[in-house]
Amino acid sequence: MARTRSRQNDNRQRRAARQRALQALYQWQLTGQSARDIEGQFLPDDGDQPPPERPPAVEPDRELEEALDMADTDLELFRELLHGVLDRMEEWDAQIAPHLDRAMASLDPVERLVLRMGAYELNERLDIPYRVVINEAVELAKCFGAEASHKYINGVLDKVARGQAMRAAEIERPRGRR
Missing domain, CATH: 1.10.10 (Arc Repressor Mutant, subunit A)
Incomplete structure (x- = not known):
């Protein structure tokens, strides 16, 4: 527990x-x-800054x-x-670009960043299952992106993952087996 x-x-x-x-x-x-x-x-802060002498004139936004x-x-x-x-943004963009239906520059700024983060994790965090990486990117898109961006993020990152040799065995393994 x-x-x-x-x-x-x-x-x-x-x-x-x-x-x-x-x-x-x-x-x-x-x-x-x-x-x-x-x-x-x-x-x-590391605590190097002294506390302000007077309380702020405006109530803080909790x-x-x-x-x-x-x-x-x-x-x-x-x-x-x-x-x-x-x-290594150019590297991530090069992996993502072939799977897009439009130019990278025309993507919504949040979608572009979520895709880059997903590409980073798919490449550099092999300890995290690719399905988890994609799911976390989808959740970010749902929270911060445009209305249907999560579907687009899911499709693109799935293609990015399938194009990686380091993820091949993991992707081919039946679900539920480790």
């Missing part, structure tokens, strides 16, 4: 990391800031604070996704 709770907590932390990484990548896409600067805005809270987030995965997607 405790092991199940621990696994659920790990899954929740990884999902939060993916959501925060998508938000950070979206910020990069809009502002052109460096990954390091964006990472610094998302990650908790909903926004909760949305940006990194306490229940797999910080290592967050960093890995942020830097891994940006460091």
Whole structure:
């Protein structure tokens, strides 16, 4: 029972990391800031900053604070996704592009980022089953993307996965068998 709770907590932390990484990548896409600067805005302070002397004049937005809270987030995965997607973006785009029905530049910005994150995980996180990678990308698209983008993400990432030699045995294995 405790092991199940621990696994659920790990899954929740990884999902939060993916959501925060998508938000950070979206910020990069809009502002052109460096990954390091964006990472610094998302990650908790080290405590080097002294607390403000006076309380803020405006009541803090609790909903926004909760949305940006990194306490229940797999910080290592967050960093890995942020830097891994940006460091080799052209490689991910080259894997994705043959499976698109339009130019990469014409994709919705969120779809483009979700596809890049999915391509990264399919290539670099072989410890995560490809179905989980695709499902997590679909969930991100449902949460942040356009109305039917999750279906498009599912189809494209499935084709990307099927084109990878490292995933071939996993894909050919009947469902439910490890």
